[in-house]
Amino acid sequence: MPKKILVVDDDFNILKLIAIRLKANNYDVVTASDGLYAIKKVYEDKPDLIILDIEMPVGGGMGVFKNLKMNTETMLIPVIFITAYPSEEMQSKVLEMGAEDFITKPFNADELMAKVRKALGENIEKKDANGGQSG
Amino acid sequence: MEDKTKEELIEEMRVLKTRIADIQDLECKYKSAEIELKKAKEELEVETWGLAKTNEAIKFIYKELDKKNKELQTLDKLKTNFISTASHELRTPLTTIIESISQVLDEIHGKITAEQREFLSICLEDVDRLSRLVNDLLDISKIEAGRFKLTKQQVDIVSLAKMVSVLFHPKAKSIGLELRENFCSQTAMAYVDKDSVIRVFTNLISNALKFTDKGYIEILVMDKPTCVECCISDTGRGISEEDMPRVFGEFEEFGNREGVREKGTGLGLSICKRIIELHQGEIWAESTLNKGTKFIFTLPKYTENKIQEE
Numbered sequence: 001m002p003k004k005i006l007v008v009d010d011d012f013n014i015l016k017l018i019a020i021r022l023k024a025n026n027y028d029v030v031t032a033s034d035g036l037y038a039i040k041k042v043y044e045d046k047p048d049l050i051i052l053d054i055e056m057p058v059g060g061g062m063g064v065f066k067n068l069k070m071n072t073e074t075m076l077i078p079v080i081f082i083t084a085y086p087s088e089e090m091q092s093k094v095l096e097m098g099a100e101d102f103i104t105k106p107f108n109a110d111e112l113m114a115k116v117r118k119a120l121g122e123n124i125e126k127k128d129a130n131g132g133q134s135g
Numbered sequence: 136m137e138d139k140t141k142e143e144l145i146e147e148m149r150v151l152k153t154r155i156a157d158i159q160d161l162e163c164k165y166k167s168a169e170i171e172l173k174k175a176k177e178e179l180e181v182e183t184w185g186l187a188k189t190n191e192a193i194k195f196i197y198k199e200l201d202k203k204n205k206e207l208q209t210l211d212k213l214k215t216n217f218i219s220t221a222s223h224e225l226r227t228p229l230t231t232i233i234e235s236i237s238q239v240l241d242e243i244h245g246k247i248t249a250e251q252r253e254f255l256s257i258c259l260e261d262v263d264r265l266s267r268l269v270n271d272l273l274d275i276s277k278i279e280a281g282r283f284k285l286t287k288q289q290v291d292i293v294s295l296a297k298m299v300s301v302l303f304h305p306k307a308k309s310i311g312l313e314l315r316e317n318f319c320s321q322t323a324m325a326y327v328d329k330d331s332v333i334r335v336f337t338n339l340i341s342n343a344l345k346f347t348d349k350g351y352i353e354i355l356v357m358d359k360p361t362c363v364e365c366c367i368s369d370t371g372r373g374i375s376e377e378d379m380p381r382v383f384g385e386f387e388e389f390g391n392r393e394g395v396r397e398k399g400t401g402l403g404l405s406i407c408k409r410i411i412e413l414h415q416g417e418i419w420a421e422s423t424l425n426k427g428t429k430f431i432f433t434l435p436k437y438t439e440n441k442i443q444e445e
Contacts, residue, residue, distance in 0.1 A: 011231070017234040017235060021234065024243045084222055084227055085219045085226075106234070106266050107230065109234065109241070
């Protein structure tokens with residue numbers, strides 16, 4: 001059964017592109033474009049991983065993250081933060097708070113997939129949708 | 136009444152005259168003192184007026200300083216907001232462009248022809264360059280706004296240089312260049328921000344690879360008594376004497392750029408200079424046209440005193 005990933009980003013294009021990339025790598029993908037809807041989807045769909053944009057106007061990424069970490073049902077779901085403004089303090093802060101990893105926009109697709117596989121405890125060297133080796 | 140003698144009367148008159156003279160003398164002194172007092176009072180009034188004016192001027196200056204301080208705080212906040220807003224507004228569309236092109240190149244949306252691959256690769260190359268330019272511009276903004284924070288720690292520059300060198304070996308080999316290492320000691324401990332120094336090494340080695348057609352690039356690290364001195368030298372095209380003053384300038388292009396392998400952002404050397412200066416080090420270049428170039432920089436040594444000073 002394919003692993004399920006929830007992608008949360010207020011930019012529709014980025015949301016769509018990440019979803020396409022993940023589906024091409026045989027993951028099930030659920031999307032949300034704001035924090036409030038994202039929390040709802042977490043409880044409904046119980047994803048194995050969450051890719052979460054930090055900078056969102058409605059229900060920011062940090063708020064969603066804190067909410068998930070306070071709840072026993074959701075606190076163990078790994079979260080990869082995605083941001084366009086990678087300050088060192090923010091990176092250290094979110095990793096200390098328990099985030100699995102951090103990715104900066106614009107991201108490299110190989111780097112994204114490597115971090116997704118690592119967060120899901122999968123072998124990083126994995127065949128991609130086109131049969132080529134990637135990682 | 137007793138009749139007074141003539142002598143007694145003369146004596147009384149003499150005493151009276153003396154007393155009158157004394158009184159006149161006192162009167163004179165009193166008048167002088169009065170004049171002095173009046174003068175002192177006038178001077179005091181002038182001084183008081185002067186102090187009041189000075190006080191007014193000081194209050195005005197404080198008010199102006201307060202106003203300027205608030206303006207500076209607003210500017211400071213605007214700078215920080217600009218950096219984070221510009222970062223977000225530039226990086227978000229770049230993400231969309233890079234990922235869209237990558238997905239087509241990865242044939243996620245169907246097969247593509249060799250010609251389509253060629254043109255899309257050109258697009259991706261330039262968008263990657265644009266992305267690096269955005270990163271460099273934002274870093275320069277951060278440095279200028281005083282927002283570029285250094286996290287200093289004890290770092291072995293020899294190990295750091297070896298690590299960076301390993302990353303560049305494949306590229307050097309692929310273009311027929313030798314990448315040499317020359318470490319004058321086993322270790323060279325410096326007190327630096329590790330990521331920033333890696334950036335300096337990376338920028339300088341990348342530049343050397345770009346502008347060297349044949350021969351080698353050498354990475355040298357020397358543990359000197361007062362600093363750690365590093366040098367990236369090459370047998371490349373060199374820089375002319377008239378271009379040397381512009382070497383660390385922003386967006387400066389000079390020399391023979393024909394056949395240069397990769398387009399840079401024009402900010403790499405400027406960022407190197409700023410990073411080294413933030414570490415209170417020095418950076419300079421020495422070059423001979425058509426023979427090669429050396430970029431030399433110094434880093435503060437790690438000592439217990441250094442940490443206490445900081």
